[in-house]
Amino acid sequence: MSKMAYRRDGYNDGFAKGYNKGYEDGFSAGRDAGxxxxxxxxxxxxxxxxxxxxxxxxxxxxxxxxxxxxxxxxxxxxxxxxxxxxxxxxxxxxxxxxxxxxxxxxxxxxxxxxxxxxxxxxxxxxxxxxxxxxxxxxxxxxxxxxxxxxxxxxxxxxxxxxxxxxxxxxxxxxxxxxxxxxxxxxxxxxxxxxxxxxxxxxxxxxxxxxxxxxxxxxxxxxxxxxxxxxxxxxxxxxxxxxxxxxxxxxxxxxxxxxxxxxxxxxxxxxxxxxxxxxxxxxxMLSLAWQRNKKGYRTSDFYPTCVIVRGPGPEVYWLENGNRYPINGSGGVQAVRVSQVDLHNWQLGEAIPVEEVKRRINALYASSGDHLDAEGRLIRLPDGAVCQYKGGKMRRFINKHALSFWKLDHYEARHVAEQELHKYKEGPPLISPPVIKADNI
The missing domain is CATH 3.90.550.10 (Spore Coat Polysaccharide Biosynthesis Protein SpsA; Chain A)
Known part of the structure; x- marks a missing residue:
């Protein structure tokens, strides 16, 4: 190939890359401004x-x-x-x-x-x-x-x-x-x-x-x-x-x-x-928790100690009403939630993925000694699975919700009926709405 041809191809390639980059940057800036x-x-x-x-x-x-x-x-x-x-x-x-x-x-x-x-x-x-x-x-x-x-x-x-x-x-x-x-x-x-x-x-x-x-x-x-x-x-x-x-x-x-x-x-x-x-x-709508307290958000019906993501690439550890960005989150499975739900949780300090894995192992991969550890999974005598959250037993509404939050493959701790009397039952835990669009 002649020098002229190399120069022409190089120019065309550079022009195309520059044009595409400029278009992408301009479109992104315009979208954000809009x-x-x-x-x-x-x-x-x-x-x-x-x-x-x-x-x-x-x-x-x-x-x-x-x-x-x-x-x-x-x-x-x-x-x-x-x-x-x-x-x-x-x-x-x-x-x-x-x-x-x-x-x-x-x-x-x-x-x-x-x-x-x-x-x-x-x-x-x-x-x-x-x-x-x-x-x-x-x-x-x-x-x-x-x-x-x-x-x-x-x-x-x-x-x-x-x-x-x-x-x-x-x-x-x-x-x-x-x-x-x-x-x-x-x-x-x-x-x-x-x-x-x-x-x-x-x-x-x-x-x-x-x-x-x-x-x-x-x-x-x-x-x-x-x-x-x-x-x-x-x-x-x-x-x-x-x-x-x-x-x-x-x-x-x-x-x-x-x-x-x-x-x-x-x-x-x-x-x-x-x-x-x-x-x-x-x-559920006839239960005392629903009648006596107002001001709930849909995100209040989600479990704690789970990994979530919104429309962007960031992945968060969710615990005690806060979301903590996970550093080095590659390969970690996260549940997709909407931007609205994501912003209902306070933003905390970033934590390394190794710490998230340690917490998951402590809560879900072992039975543990404490029934009242935040995030603990508990299986009731009737077979239902609860999570200890905010001082209350929170029952997963069904197997679909447990599976949606990627918690169904962990072993829940079995408890006897008499162990549950000191704990109040809070609102149920449900699955979030399916969100398919990347920008919602």
């Missing part, structure tokens, strides 16, 4: 709309929001790889913040992306096949802010399962809006606590989102993730409330119906995931 800007809350509502195809429904939904929402709000649309022109529509808008996925991440994944982008002091999740109505948001906000124990608020509608369904007799959207104008009169006597809210329209405070965390992306495409989220809210002592003074129209599951024969398969799979995740959730 995230910093949009992480600053504003006194309004972030309306998050996950969408998959069905562009005409999305357009009608957005038009109704524009027409009937007087309160401060921002619109965030997350497109789950639609192939019907949705991306082009969003790119042509100037008032909508949006993200277009390369693949369908499902309802939970898209909602989580919207929550990550949201800046509002209140957060609202809305199906793309909804049509909002006069006073809809003001009524929901009035209900939500009337009581600090109201955690998630939803309206009534014409097409839904459960208590949020009401009978209607309108024949078109024009008649529906006339019906809603008369129906949507704020009335405290029509606010009804419930055990279940559907995810077609859910309003919550930002501070409660920080306690609850993200939706569980273990639920594929859609269905059951709203039940899971509502249950977690109730575990924290928050109430689910139906604002029966507020009606919005819902065409009903248009994205799910587009799956055709795949709908039943997805639903059955999600039901199985829900059943595997939870044992007797409604039984």
């Amino acid at each position: 995230a910093a800007r949009f992480s600053t809350p504003f006194a309004g509502t972030s309306i998050i709309i996950p969408t998959y195809n069905q562009l005409e429904y999305l357009q009608e939904c957005i038009e109704s929001i524009t027409k009937h929402t007087l309160e401060p709000y921002e619109l965030i649309v997350i497109d789950n790889a639609s192939d019907d022109g949705t991306a082009a529509y969003l790119q042509a808008t100037r008032t909508i913040r949006y993200w277009v996925n390369k693949e369908n991440l499902g309802f939970a994944g898209a909602v989580n992306q919207g929550l990550m982008l949201a800046r509002g002091t209140t957060l609202l999740i809305l199906n793309n096949d909804s049509v909002v109505t006069p006073h809809w948001l003001s009524n929901l906000l009035t209900c939500l802010h009337s009581n600090p124990q109201f955690g998630i608020v939803g309206p009534v509608t014409n097409y839904i399962s459960g208590e949020q369904l009401i009978e209607t007799n309108y024949s078109d959207i024009a008649e529906m809006q006339k019906f809603s104008e008369a129906y949507n009169r704020s009335n405290t006597s029509r606010w009804t606590p419930t055990s279940r809210l559907t995810g077609f329209c859910m309003l919550l405070r930002r501070e409660d989102f920080r306690r609850l965390g993200y939706f569980d992306e273990g639920f594929e495409i859609g269905n059951c993730e709203d039940d899971d989220y509502g249950l977690r809210a109730r575990l924290l002592g928050l109430q689910l409330v139906i604002a029966k003074d507020t009606f919005i129209h819902h065409y009903g599951s248009v994205s799910m119906k587009s799956l055709n024969g795949g709908f039943d398969q997805v639903y059955e799979k999600n039901l199985a995931f829900y059943a595997n995740k939870w044992a007797d959730p409604h039984g």
Whole structure:
């Protein structure tokens, strides 16, 4: 090869590397700057709309929001790889913040992306096949802010399962809006606590989102993730409330119906995931610990003395409500938690991986002499496994939770019934939501 050819190839290679490095650095800096800007809350509502195809429904939904929402709000649309022109529509808008996925991440994944982008002091999740109505948001906000124990608020509608369904007799959207104008009169006597809210329209405070965390992306495409989220809210002592003074129209599951024969398969799979995740959730909600103490966070239902990681490469040892960065953590298995959960633990001093391994061996690889050592695993006479945490016995809700935290292969110390009387039983230990995105 001639010197000229070597020089040309060297120039091209250097240019390509320099360009790519500059692009990566610029993109990273822009992303971080954008995230910093949009992480600053504003006194309004972030309306998050996950969408998959069905562009005409999305357009009608957005038009109704524009027409009937007087309160401060921002619109965030997350497109789950639609192939019907949705991306082009969003790119042509100037008032909508949006993200277009390369693949369908499902309802939970898209909602989580919207929550990550949201800046509002209140957060609202809305199906793309909804049509909002006069006073809809003001009524929901009035209900939500009337009581600090109201955690998630939803309206009534014409097409839904459960208590949020009401009978209607309108024949078109024009008649529906006339019906809603008369129906949507704020009335405290029509606010009804419930055990279940559907995810077609859910309003919550930002501070409660920080306690609850993200939706569980273990639920594929859609269905059951709203039940899971509502249950977690109730575990924290928050109430689910139906604002029966507020009606919005819902065409009903248009994205799910587009799956055709795949709908039943997805639903059955999600039901199985829900059943595997939870044992007797409604039984837990009647226990004294849940009634008498408020202010829980989802992370309070996680075990201690475990290894966790967030969206970044850092790995932490979790103990006594603190997270300690692990130096030299290569090869250590960590449980993925969300950024929200991670920030609910205080940051401590870094510790070497050798010290983490020593603590694991002392707690889990030997039976030990002390039942009340923080993090000790204990097997009850009925076969259930508990962990001693914060002076209380904390029962793993089921084998799934024990396995999720990578503690199922350790031998728990067997104890007799009479040994347990001096210990109080605290809240159960559950698995965290599945998080698939790298930046959540």
